[in-house]
Amino acid sequence: MIHAMPFPQERPRRMRRTEALRSLVRETTLAPDDLIWPLFVVPGQRVRNAVKSMPGVFQLSIDELVAEAQAGFDAGVRAVILFGVPEHKDAGGSGAYDDDGIVPRAVRALKANVPGLVVMTDVCMCEYTDHGHCGILKAPLAGGPGQGLGVDNDSTLPLLAREAVAHARAGADVVAPSDMMDGRVAAIREGLDIAGFGDVPILSYAAKFAGAFYGPFRDAAESAPIEGPGIPKDRKGYQMDPGNWREALREVALDVAEGADMVMVKPAVPYLDVVRQIRDRFDLPVAAYHVSGEYAMIKAAAERGWLDEERVMLETLLCIRRAGADLILTYYGKDAAGLLTGRRR
Numbered sequence: 001m002i003h004a005m006p007f008p009q010e011r012p013r014r015m016r017r018t019e020a021l022r023s024l025v026r027e028t029t030l031a032p033d034d035l036i037w038p039l040f041v042v043p044g045q046r047v048r049n050a051v052k053s054m055p056g057v058f059q060l061s062i063d064e065l066v067a068e069a070q071a072g073f074d075a076g077v078r079a080v081i082l083f084g085v086p087e088h089k090d091a092g093g094s095g096a097y098d099d100d101g102i103v104p105r106a107v108r109a110l111k112a113n114v115p116g117l118v119v120m121t122d123v124c125m126c127e128y129t130d131h132g133h134c135g136i137l138k139a140p141l142a143g144g145p146g147q148g149l150g151v152d153n154d155s156t157l158p159l160l161a162r163e164a165v166a167h168a169r170a171g172a173d174v175v176a177p178s179d180m181m182d183g184r185v186a187a188i189r190e191g192l193d194i195a196g197f198g199d200v201p202i203l204s205y206a207a208k209f210a211g212a213f214y215g216p217f218r219d220a221a222e223s224a225p226i227e228g229p230g231i232p233k234d235r236k237g238y239q240m241d242p243g244n245w246r247e248a249l250r251e252v253a254l255d256v257a258e259g260a261d262m263v264m265v266k267p268a269v270p271y272l273d274v275v276r277q278i279r280d281r282f283d284l285p286v287a288a289y290h291v292s293g294e295y296a297m298i299k300a301a302a303e304r305g306w307l308d309e310e311r312v313m314l315e316t317l318l319c320i321r322r323a324g325a326d327l328i329l330t331y332y333g334k335d336a337a338g339l340l341t342g343r344r345r
């Protein structure tokens with residue numbers, strides 16, 4: 001009598017038997033050059049302010065920033081993105097487009113001292129406005145009571161373009177608008193082209209969701225919206241609703257049409273389905289931002305001994321890649337690169 005197959009013939013476990021076999025058939029890999037390391041720059045000298053809600057992250061003066069970027073580069077990091085905390089803030093965010101502002105000065109220092117490093121800059125108004133919003137506010141009573149609340153999309157656009165040009169003039173390799181104003185990629189592209197920076201690419205924060213995962217970042221960038229008359233209490237008027245993935249595809253399509261060279265989803269892990277949808281429909285490089293709240297959760301659990309930080313870090317970053325991200329912005333940049341290259345912190 002012929003027996004029916006007593007055991008399954010296809011055995012996926014056969015290829016899991018040794019690490020050599022596993023690595024041979026691994027579909028997704030993580031490498032240091034997939035990572036973009038966010039850094040916060042502040043005025044002063046020898047300033048190294050720990051960000052309480054983000055252990056291992058510091059606000060750095062330019063001299064310390066250069067040293068930190070060099071340490072990251074030595075560990076294997078190939079790209080950083082800069083966020084600036086300026087000397088002073090005002091309603092119009094004038095520090096954002098000052099050629100001698102904190103970010104242009106930091107870019108010049110990095111390009112001079114760590115020439116192999118790709119230097120990206122965040123382009124937004126929220127670090128520079130005294131009210132903490134990503135654009136300038138509408139006049140308090142424009143259109144009558146109740147109509148004045150909100151960010152003035154169209155009058156913010158030329159300021160963003162000026163900011164991007166100031167960063168490019170300082171030597172930024174990539175500019176990354178994070179404000180979520182409509183039409184800002186086109187405005188920045190035009191501004192860069194007219195100023196002679198047609199070769200500077202734009203990484204657009206195309207699908208940036210309004211949510212609770214950015215709390216620790218706002219401590220680091222000192223960019224939380226303040227409370228006051230005529231000031232919207234949150235960013236839901238311009239950032240995306242967390243329930244919407246189809247809208248994310250429309251946002252990406254618009255940014256691509258306006259000239260974005262790379263597009264980003266933010267945050268990363270809770271939005272991996274959005275990363276995948278974008279990866280499947282667009283052929284530009286896709287970035288995902290593993291944001292401050294995601295980082296803080298791993299840090300907090302690791303501090304209590306509840307998670308193995310190094311393993312969870314690498315698994316998280318690998319899974320963001322598996323979802324379709326080519327690039328990952330992560331505060332673990334230096335640590336992950338160091339682990340991957342074997343050049344520990």
Ligand SMILES: [Zn+2]
Pocket residue numbers: 124125126127133134178179
């Ligand atoms: Zn902003």
